[in-house]
Amino acid sequence: MVYERGMRIWIVIVLAFAACGPSGTQMAGAKTARFRGEPLVMFAAAKETTEAKYKLAESDETTLSLVTAGRWYNPEGLGLTATMDNLGNVPDKSIFLSLVMKLVPDGDAFTVRVTPTIMRYHEGRPNPDKLAPTDPSLPGWVNGKVDQLQFDIYEVLKVYEVKSPGGIAPAPGAP
DSSP: OHHHHHHHHHHHHHHHHHHOOOOHHHHHHHHHOOBOSOHHHHHHHHHHHHHTTSOEEEEETTTTEEEEOOEEEOTTSOBOOOBTTBOTTOOTTOEEEEEEEEEEEETTEEEEEEEEEEEEOOTTOSSOEEEOTTOTTSOHHHHHHHHHHHHHHHHHHGGGBOOOTTSSOOOTTOO
């Protein structure tokens, strides 16, 4: 009995750590990484990674950018089946989230930029409010989804990462 309880505690601890996203250091590295390679090949890898988690609304190889289909989430971050045209089952303060991924030229390399488009529904109002990604009222899971996609793309593209002689990727804008 005591053994089973102890095992359950360890399982919960392991699952909690497994559920955690990238560390702050890993995230900073993913956001500042520069990649050098064939742009269309890197874009295809980023697109495939994004499609593994999200439905795409747009994909443009000429601008090396894509947009995920927007989705409603309740205030706790659980996905809803509602659409922008049918808000009947959307709880108050729900979030509509779409992610934009772009490979951005940076000298002879590229960086990856993931930015959210965010709206919040207020019960009784006909149109949701557009929110900035820095809005302090946003639940943490919103930026968590942005960061997780950024990190997932970094993990796929890190074979193209430009490293400086010391093994550290140079700062953005540096040659």
